[in-house]
Amino acid sequence: MPIEPTPQTADYDWQPCQIWFPRAGLVLDRHGVRTRVIWPGQYMVRKSRTLRKWMYRHR
Numbered sequence: 001m002p003i004e005p006t007p008q009t010a011d012y013d014w015q016p017c018q019i020w021f022p023r024a025g026l027v028l029d030r031h032g033v034r035t036r037v038i039w040p041g042q043y044m045v046r047k048s049r050t051l052r053k054w055m056y057r058h059r
Helices: none
Strands: 015-019 023-029 032-038 041-047 054-058
């Protein structure tokens, strides 16, 4: 069974991010994670351990 490389801890911690162009992505809110349009602005971003995708939340 192959061993997966250890993930970088920085990817899994919330980090500030500035979005300049609209894009589709996973947005975390009080109701859960949903695929939404991410509008330009300031967000916090981290990589999801289970979904293996980037998740965004408003700052």
